[in-house]
Amino acid sequence: MSEIKKLGEILKRKNIKISGAESCTGGMVAAEITSVDGISAVFNESFVTYSNDSKHRNLGVSLATLEKFGAVSEECAREMAQGAAARSGADIAFSVTGIAGPTGGTKEKPVGTVCFGLFFKGKTVSETAHFDGDRESVRRASVDFVISMMLDALASV
Amino acid sequence: MSEIKKLGEILKRKNIKISGAESCTGGMVAAEITSVDGISAVFNESFVTYSNDSKHRNLGVSLATLEKFGAVSEECAREMAQGAAARSGADIAFSVTGIAGPTGGTKEKPVGTVCFGLFFKGKTVSETAHFDGDRESVRRASVDFVISMMLDALASV
Numbered sequence: 001m002s003e004i005k006k007l008g009e010i011l012k013r014k015n016i017k018i019s020g021a022e023s024c025t026g027g028m029v030a031a032e033i034t035s036v037d038g039i040s041a042v043f044n045e046s047f048v049t050y051s052n053d054s055k056h057r058n059l060g061v062s063l064a065t066l067e068k069f070g071a072v073s074e075e076c077a078r079e080m081a082q083g084a085a086a087r088s089g090a091d092i093a094f095s096v097t098g099i100a101g102p103t104g105g106t107k108e109k110p111v112g113t114v115c116f117g118l119f120f121k122g123k124t125v126s127e128t129a130h131f132d133g134d135r136e137s138v139r140r141a142s143v144d145f146v147i148s149m150m151l152d153a154l155a156s157v
Numbered sequence: 158m159s160e161i162k163k164l165g166e167i168l169k170r171k172n173i174k175i176s177g178a179e180s181c182t183g184g185m186v187a188a189e190i191t192s193v194d195g196i197s198a199v200f201n202e203s204f205v206t207y208s209n210d211s212k213h214r215n216l217g218v219s220l221a222t223l224e225k226f227g228a229v230s231e232e233c234a235r236e237m238a239q240g241a242a243a244r245s246g247a248d249i250a251f252s253v254t255g256i257a258g259p260t261g262g263t264k265e266k267p268v269g270t271v272c273f274g275l276f277f278k279g280k281t282v283s284e285t286a287h288f289d290g291d292r293e294s295v296r297r298a299s300v301d302f303v304i305s306m307m308l309d310a311l312a313s314v
Binding site for chain 1: 179181182183184185186187188190191192194201202203204205206207208210211215245259260292296
């Protein structure tokens with residue numbers, strides 16, 4: 001069984017409602033989640049928040065966080081996940097914010113830098129990964145990474 | 158050049174801001190749009206609104222429309238597109254709402270029925286299509302259909 005099917009089956013079986021917020025993956029994670037039959041029982045909505053303004057308006061990411069740490073930061077990723085959970089009332093909420101390239105990289109945050117957030121059971125965790133490859137490779141690796149994060153978090157449920 | 162690259166190039170060249178709202182495609186259209194390099198110049202956000210409640214809260218689809226016509230209706234598709242445009246300030250906004258299956262079909266609206274909305278230049282149009290095949294086929298056909306709708310609408314720009 002694919003990882004996304006595993007995730008979907010756990011969410012449905014345990015009735016764990018899911019939501020999320022995506023920047024660089026731009027809807028790819030939501031598209032994967034909704035590939036699972038019958039996922040509407042636990043998936044109501046998610047957010048594709050590409051711009052800083054959208055992260056602020058739709059998810060409540062603070063302007064101070066965006067200014068101080070930038071959109072590609074674990075601080076922002078955590079606020080995105082928390083915002084997605086709060087807005088949707090979900091039990092688990094993921095976030096992805098990174099630099100897929102080919103432009104947008106800096107010395108401190110090169111292309112392939114992606115930050116992830118995960119809200120679950122009232123706690124929010126975050127991680128940063130660095131992926132090689134072109135825009136689609138970075139985006140695809142980001143999808144797989146956040147699905148693994150969720151499976152790990154749900155392993156103890 | 159692929160259809161999505163064509164669309165992305167037109168949007169960027171003409172500085173036409175885009176947004177959208179997806180139900181059955183669950184983020185696949187946004188994922189395609191964000192596969193285009195540099196699309197952040199014209200794409201700020203879009204909405205994955207799977208449940209009726211999410212369509213109402215995030216896009217302003219009226220409860221009367223949802224009750225009278227259902228979520229899979231051209232009426233709902235038009236309100237979704239209008240809502241996505243209004244919320245994001247986009248110039249063009251698409252919507253997709255349908256029954257990808259394998260469950261959820263009825264006699265009047267069998268699996269494969271998908272409604273599309275498109276807001277552009279203050280006007281909103283809608284279409285209904287019927288696609289054969291499994292869940293992924295219906296979703297994939299829906300993505301291609303709405304991208305074509307947008308290219309057609311932009312052909313005169």
